[in-house]
Amino acid sequence: MQIEQEAPPTGKETRRTSREARLPGEFETWYVEHRSAVYRYVRFRVATREAAEDVTSVVFMKALRSFDRYDGRKASPRTWLLRIARNAVTDHLRSLKRRGSLHVSLDRIPDLVADVPSHEERVIRQERIQRLLNGSQTLRKADQEILSLRYGAGLDNSEIAEHLDISNNAVAVRLHRALKRLKASVEAAAPDSTDT
C-alpha cells in the first residue's frame, strides 16, 4: 500500500545517533552484558514494566555515578549491579508501600508471559504468573531475593552462591524452602483476591 511505501525507515541503524555520546569502555561492557539480567531481576520484583524500567534506570545511574568506587576484588560487576538493584527495588517498594498496594493486576503484566501456543493458554498463563508474582510478594525478603535471582536474573545455583556469598548447598536449601513457601502462598490465596 502507498502508506507502507512512504513510511520512513524503521531499521535499527536509524537509532544509532543516540549512541554518539559514549559511556566509559568498561561500563559499556557491563551495560551490554548485564542490563538484561538487571532488568529481569527488577521486573520479577516490581509490578509493572514501567516501574521495572524506571528502577533499572536508577540502578545504572547509580552504578555510573559510583563507577570509580567499584572494587573488582570484592564482587563481580554483575554481583555489584544486582546489589545496587536490590537496594533500588527496596527503595521503590518502600515508596510504593507508603502509597498503596504492591499487587499487580492482570492488565498490567502483558510483558510477562510464557511461550504458549494459543491466546487462551496465554491468558491462563498470565493469570497464573500474576498469582505467582503476587504470592512472591508475600514472602520474606530473603525468599524474594533468591527467587528473583534465580527466576528473574536467571542465575544458576553457583552464581547465586557467589552473589550471596554462601555455599551451593545453602542455595539449594534456601531455594527449596522459598519455593515451598511460594507454593503454599499461592495455594492459600483465593484466585479472585489477587486482582486489585
Next chain:
Amino acid sequence: MMKDSNAHERGRLPEDLRALDAELSSIRYEERPSFGPELRAELARALAEGEIARPGPVRRYLAAAVVAALLVGGAAVPSARASLVRLMGMGDAPAEVEATPPAEAPAPEASAPEPEPSGPIAAPAAPTFDAPAPIAEPATVVTEPVIVAPRMLDRLQAEELLQSVYPLHLQRRGVGGTVWVTMWVDEFGAPGSASVARTSGSSELDRAAVRAVPRLRFEPATQNGRRTGTWIEFPVLFEPDPERVERTLAPVIDPLSLPTIVESEWWQLRDPLDLEGLPPVAEIGAADDRARAEATEGLRRAVADPAAVDRWGPPEAILGGEAPNDMPPTEWRAAVGAAFDDAIERGTETPVSLLALGRVRIRQGLRAEARSLFERGLQIAIRDPAEASDWVVAELHYERGSLVRDRWRASDGIGRVRSEAFGDATCAPASSSGRAASGFASVERLIAWNYLCPGEMEGIFRGGFDASSSGSAGDLTLMMASLRAALEAYPGHVGANTDLLVTLAERERWSDVLAGSLRFARQSAGHPDALLLAGIALHRLGRSEEAAEHFDAALARMDEMDADELLDISYLLDGAEIARYQRAAPPERRTVEDAFWPTRDRVPATAVNERRVEHLARTAYAKLRFGTVFGDAAEVWVRFGRPNNVHIVDEGTGRLTEFWNYGSGPDITFVRWVSTKRTDLTPEGRAYVDDLGKIFPPQ
C-alpha cells in the same frame, strides 16, 4: 527467553516443586526493544552533561507525552481526553511538552518553555495520562529539557490506514473502542515497534492498532532544539459505523436483486452456442491456470521467507487452502496460516495472501475470520488495483459470496410446524399425539405422521408451517451481488457462474439459466458445467434435441470419470442388473447403456431419446447441486425428479429435516447436517424409497 541453566538441579526438587520451578523458569520477560538503547543514550548524555550527580528515573526525561487521538469513524474524542487532544493539534502546529515528573517523584528540575506566538500547550509528560493537567493552566514550575513532541504527518492518510485495519466484522457488529498505544519515534521520525498501553477490551482492535501505527509518519521530537527519539502515547479510536461499512464496500455490495441481475445487458446473450466451434478442450481452465500462476507472486511478496512458498507445495494447493498429499494437513495449515498472519502483522499482506489465508481459515472452521480476510483483500484491491489481478479479485468476491451462500442455504425455506395444525387431523397415532411445550410439533412427530398418515401431511404443512425463521433476503442479495461482482471482474469464473446459475435454477428461472449458461460457455472456453447448465435449461424449456446436443458436448469435454458419473444408470436398473453394471468397466457400461436406452424411448419417432435427456438433466443437476450423483438426495432426485415442494424443519439441533413431496404418498424425509452440508435419507425415508423401487420399477 530466560536461560534455564538449572534444569539439571530441578531433579533434586520434589515433584510438586519441580513443576513450580519449571513454571517460573518459563516466564518470558518481554523487554521493550528500545529500552536498552534509550537508557544507554540517556546514561551517556547524563555523563556528558554532568547530570550524573542527580540521577533520576531517566525514562521520564526522555519520554514526551504525545496525545494525538486518531479518530476512526468520526467519533467524538472522549471528554476526559478532550483537552489533551489539543496538545498535538493533529498535524498542525507542533506542541511543546514539558517533561514534568509525576507528583510522587522528587522535586523537578525546572526550566521554562519558550512559548511561541501560537501559544504552545504544556501538558504532563507520559505516562500520567490519567490525570492530565488542564491546558489553560500551564504549570508554573517548569522543567528542563524542553521537548517538542513528534508531530504526526498526513493525518488523512493516517486515518485511511487505520480505517483499513478496522476489521469489518467488528464494525458490522458495532464493536469499537479506544486503544492506547505506546510507540517509539526515533530522531528521524521513524516509528519503532508499538505496544498496547491500555487495551480497548477487544484483542482484535488492540492488534489492529498496534499493527497500523508503526506505519504512521512523524516529524521527530526535538529536545532543546535537537532532534531526538522519544516515546509517545496516544489513543486510537475505533468507532463503529455499520452504514460506512456498506459505503466502503459500495463497489462490492451493490444492492442487487435477482431480477436486476438477469435484466442487465451483459446477461442478455441468448444467441445459440456454436457447439462445433467451441475452443479445444485443452483451453478449458488454461486462463485460470495462468492467472493462478501469476497470483503466486503475490504470495511470495507477502511472506518474510519467499522460499517457504515453494516448500508448502504447488501454488494451487496454497491458493486452495489444501495441504499437498505428502504433508499433514493440520500442521500444514498451521504453518501456512502463521506465515500469512505474520504478513498481516508486518503489513506486507497482499490480496492473494489474504485469499489463501481465508481458505485456510475456512478449513479450520473459522468462517467469520475468513470472511473478514476476504473483505480486507477486496479493500486492498479496491484501493490499489495493481495489488490484485482480476482473477484474484473474482476469487475474493466468490469466496465471500460462498460463505454467505452457505449461511443462506442453511436457513432458506426453513420453518417449524405449529402444534395446533394437528387439531383437525383425523389420523392420530397414539404415540405421537402429545403437544410440544414450545407450541411447535417435534420432528419425530412429523416424521411419524408423514409415514403413518400421509394424507394429512399436506394440510398440516399448509396450515401450520411457520417459515418465519427462513433465510434473510439480505443474504440472498449479498450472495448474488458477490457472485456478480466476481463475474464482472473475471467473466469466466467457474464457481461464480455455476453457483449463480444453480441458484436461478432452484427458482426455476430457466430462461435466465439458459442465457447465463450460454454466456458462461463463451467466457470459459466451453466449460462442461456451462454446457450442462444450458442442457438442463433447454430440457426444462422443452427443447430436448438442443438439450441432448449440449449434454453430449459437455460429456465429450469432461474427463472419463465425471462423464461416467453422469451417464450412470444404476438407479434405473433392477437388482441383478445393477451389480453387473457396476462391476463393468466404463466402455462396457456404455455398451449396456446403448442397449438400455432404446427400451425406454418414450417417443421412438423423434430423433432424440426424451427419457435419456431427462436422466442426464437430473444427473447433471444433482452433480451441480449436491456435488455428486451418488448421495441419498441425488439418488432421490435422479430416480424421482424434482419434488413438487420441499418443507425444511429446524429444531435448532444442528440438523435439518427435509420433507420432499412428490404428490400422492408420504413425503420422502431426509436429514441435512448443517455443519457438513451432507443430506441423508432418514431410516424411514430409506425404507420407503426402497419400497417404491419394488412397487414401481424404474421407468
